[in-house]
Amino acid sequence: MRQLIDSPHNKHVRQFRALATKKGRAKYGLVQVEGVRLVQEALAAGVDIAWVAICPYRLKGFRARQVLDEIQQRNVPVLSMTQRAFTAMSDTIGPQGIAAACRLTQRRLDDLASVLAPPKAAAAGRRLVLALYELRDPGNMGTMIRTANAFGCAAVVAIGECVDFFNPKVVRASAGGVFHLPLVSSTWDEFRAWAAQNEITVLAAVTSGGVPCTQLALPAGGGALVMGSEAHGLPDVVLTAADITVTIPMAGAAESLNAAVAAGIILYEINKGSDRVK
C-alpha cells in the first residue's frame, strides 16, 4: 500500500480547500463533492471527476466499497489520506471519508434549447424551468434544485445576485440535483426575453393575491416558475413583466412558508397536471 498523504499542506488538500470559495472554484474549474451518497450521485450522473480523496480509517460499509470500485473502474485518481490531511480539506467535511473534486460548469440560456422538449410534445413537463431571483440562502437554493430535479424541470436559472450553484452547501442540499440539471445564471432582462422567444409562460410566486396554485396547469408552451427570496420576495420589475402571479392557498393568511417548501408545492401542482406524473 502506498503511503498515506498526511500533510495539511499537501497540494490536493490545499486545492480542495480552495474550492470552498467561488474564486477557488473559478481558478481550478472544480467543485467540492463530499460523502458517499453524493459521490455516488456524481458517478450515476456521469459527472467528470478530476480526483477523489479517501480516508481509509473512516470509509466503511458496503455502499462505500461499491462507490470505490466504480471510481477505480473509471480510472479516476484516488488519493489516500490520514485523518489529519482529510479533515484539513474542508471545514464542513463529513465523517464518511470520501470527497471528490468534480468538473461542473454552468450553462448558458442558449444551451437550454436542446433540453427543452418541443412545445405541445407529450413530455410537456420538460418545458418547465425553475428560476430563482436573488436567492442568497444556500440551503434553500440546494433544496430547490433537488425539488426541480424530482419534478422533471428542464433547468434551474439563477437570476441576479444569487448564491453560487456550486457553493458546497448548495451541492449538499441539492442531494445530487446539481449533477443532473443544467444550471444557468442570467439577468432578469435576458431571462424574460429568452422566455418570450421560447413561448414559455412566466409564473411569479407571490404570498397573496395571485392565481391559487390549485388551479394551475402547465401552459401549453411551457412554464418558468420564478421564486424570490423569503426576505424580499419578488420586485415590481418581475411582477409586472410576469404573465401570471401564483399563490399557495393557506389556512392562516398571516402565515408564510419556507421558500423551498413553497417552490416544492407549486412545482408539484404544475407537474401533477403534466403527462410526466407516474
Next chain:
Amino acid sequence: MRQLIDSPHNKHVRQFRALATKKGRAKYGLVQVEGVRLVQEALAAGVDIAWVAICPYRLKGFRARQVLDEIQQRNVPVLSMTQRAFTAMSDTIGPQGIAAACRLTQRRLDDLASVLAPPKAAAAGRRLVLALYELRDPGNMGTMIRTANAFGCAAVVAIGECVDFFNPKVVRASAGGVFHLPLVSSTWDEFRAWAAQNEITVLAAVTSGGVPCTQLALPAGGGALVMGSEAHGLPDVVLTAADITVTIPMAGAAESLNAAVAAGIILYEINKGSDRVK
C-alpha cells in the same frame, strides 16, 4: 441612560448562552429567541417573555422600534448591552441587536383534546396533526413546524429521539411556528393509542408504493401525518401500524425530496380538501 452591560460574564449573558443546550433550557425553563421578526412573532403569539436584551448600536429600523415599544408596554425587563456582551450571548446571534429569553414548554398528548375540533365539525382542518419520527435535523424540524402552522395543523408531535423543539435552530427555522402550535413529545406506542382513541387516521409518508397524495382527503375523524427522517424513513413498526401509507408522485422514480418539502406537499394536499382553504 443607564450604563450598558459590557461583560461577557454577566449573569444574563451566561444564562442566555446556556439556553443553547437542552440541559440549559431545562434548568432555566427558557428558550432563545433572536432577531426582530422572531421576537415580534413571540409578542404576537402572546408568549411569556422573561427578559429581552438589546444592543442599541445594532438595533435599527421602524420595525425594531415598534417591537421595543410593545415590549415596554408589557413591562418586560429590557437589558441594554454593548456589542461585546451581546455577541457573547450566542454563537449564532444575528446582527439585528435583539434577543429574548422566552418561557415555552412542551405539551402532553392529553392536552391536545382542547385544541382538536370535534370530529365532523366544519373546521375539519384542525383535526390534522403532524408527527415527526426520530427527526434529527433542526432545519427540517423547524421548517416542518412552520409548514404545519401555515396549513392549520392542530399540533406537532415528536416521536422517539427527535431534535429538541426548542433548539435555537428549530426555533429560527420555524419562523414563529413554535410559538403558535402545541408541541408534544411522545413514544410511538403512546401516539398510536392516542390517535386510535381520538378516531384520528394515521397516514405514514413513504417514498414509493403508498396511496398517491393527489388522491388524499382529510379523513372524517381527522388525520395524523407521520414523517420519517430523510436518512432512515419510517421503520416497519410504524408502517404496519399506520392506517394508510402516502406517496408523492414524482417525475423521476429515482429522485427524492427534502423531508420538509415532502411534508409541505402532503399537508398542502390534505389541507386543500378541507374547509379551511381560503
